[in-house]
Amino acid sequence: MSSSLPPADASIDRRMIFLLALTCGVAVGNIYFPQAVSPLVASGLDVAPNSAALVVTAAQFGYAAGNFLLVPLGDRFPHRPLVVAMLAVTGAAMLGAAGAPGLGALVAASAVAGVTTVVAQVIAPMAAGLVAAERRGAVMGTLLAGSIGGILLARTFGGLAGEWLGWRAPYLIAAAATLAIAVALAFALPATDPPSRQSYPALLAAPLRLLREEPELRRSCLYQATVFGGFQAVWTGLALYLTGPEYGFGAQAVAVLALVSAGTMAATPAAGRQVDRRGPDPVSLVAITGTIAAAGVLALGALGGAPGLAALGAGTLLLEIAMQSGMIANQARIFALRPDARSRINTAYMTCAFLGGSTGSWLGAGACTRFGWTAVCALVALLACVALARHLLRRPDRADHLGNAEAKAPSRS
Structure with missing residues (x-):
């Protein structure tokens, strides 16, 4: 089957990249604001x-499920209706969370929202296919900067x-923002043709097959699972630590501390440029250390x-930069593996x-x-x-320059 991917740089410009970055921020923010609200x-x-x-945990597990169940559809259906539908369901779930009568209903609504707010992971491989290989790291860095802005x-x-x-107000605001961006994307997203005609069961099986076949994908998955696991441990524990007896702050303290990490928005595009110049592995090593x-x-x-507060501010900033830089390196590595299966590869990874x-x-x-805060850091x-x-x-293999090598390699179809 010949690839039906659009030609690189044919359907995307700076304004569209900005809108896609904004969309990533709106979507990703839906699974992060509960950390401050819990x-x-x-x-x-x-x-x-603890309860x-x-x-927070339900939204994260829902996001993992959404990556497995929904992101592969980016290789099967046109992106515009898929992204708009997912955002619409997310907005409805946020409205349900705002009106939840008890913890059980709130956990359930958070899980549903987590499943459908994975549109950033549909957008990333779409954008990777719409830009030339030599721009991919920079564009991924811009999209990730949008996600970081949403997180902060x-x-x-x-x-x-x-x-x-x-606590209900953030859910209402999130619902309004999500539905508004869905309307904007219904008119603005470029038309794309799906690169695959496989059945849904085949698409679900593909990430597992790709994990088995691609050692570089397995390596990238391990890197991000461990580093992101530590990142999430910090922010979940931090809300409990700052509002606990050690500091005795309110929820505003988490909000203020999150702003300290705003420097990450400037650092991630720079990390993307380093990936373009040096390859993903050197950036991965810096991210891990x-x-x-x-x-x-x-x-x-x-x-x-x-x-102590100064250390928490400096540590969260360094952790955010490391985690997001590693994300850019990993995605550059995996998106160069199978140009015709980027959504399915991103499914396995995310x-x-x-x-x-x-x-x-x-x-x-x-x-x-x-055990206390020190145990979280350990x-x-x-x-x-x-x-x-x-x-x-x-x-030692082609991984060091995998992100750049794809520009010279034919697409697998």
Whole structure:
């Protein structure tokens, strides 16, 4: 079958890249603002903080399920109706969460929203197919910067709006933003033809087959699952730590601390350019070692007071930069493997990443409540050391320049 991918750079310009980055931010923000809201949910629904953290975990596991169940459809259906439909369902789920009468209903609505708010993972492979290979790292960095902006603003507005207006307000605002962006994309997204005519069961089986066949995909999945697991452990535990007896802050503290990580928005496009110039592996190594360093800095948050807060701010900034830089390197590596199956490859990658993130979120909440903040930091370092060991044991091969090599290779069809 001949590839029906659109010609590179034929359907995308800077304005469209900006809109896609905004969409990524709106979508990804839906699974991150609950991290700042969970202490308010605990008090508002009169449940234990550990139980309220299940809202965060449910959204993360839902996101992992959405990556497996829905992202492969990006290789089977035109992107515009697929993305708009997913955003519409997400908006409806957010409205359901805002009106949830109890924790069980809220957890269920959060899981549904997590499943359908995976549009960023449909957009990323779509955009990768619409730009030339030499621009791919920079474009992925721009899209990821949009996602980072969504993460930062989501935590900030979630904490502030929840503190001022109650925990239901962030869900209502998220629903309105998601539905608005769905309407905009219904008119603005370029028309694309699906590169595959495979059945849905075949599409679901493809990520597992690709994981078996592509060692570089397995390696990238391990990197992101471990680093992202540590990242999620920190932010889930941080909300409990800052609002607990050690610091005694409100939800606004999480919102303010999230703004410290705004520097990541400038760092990730630079990481994308480094991937274009040097290949993904050097950037992956920096990301993994940066995560280990971040764990050490974050551990100093146990000092308390101003020194502790400074350490938490510096550590979260370093951790965000490391995690997002690693994401760019990993996606550049995997998108160069099978140009005709990018959505299915991204499915395998993001499912593994968010299974790691969901597990990290759950472990982080348990570690913080049972053993304290230092245990969370030790968990982050341990997970990153697993990735570092795998990186050091890799075989020297084409991986170092895989992101650039695709420009010279014919597409597999």
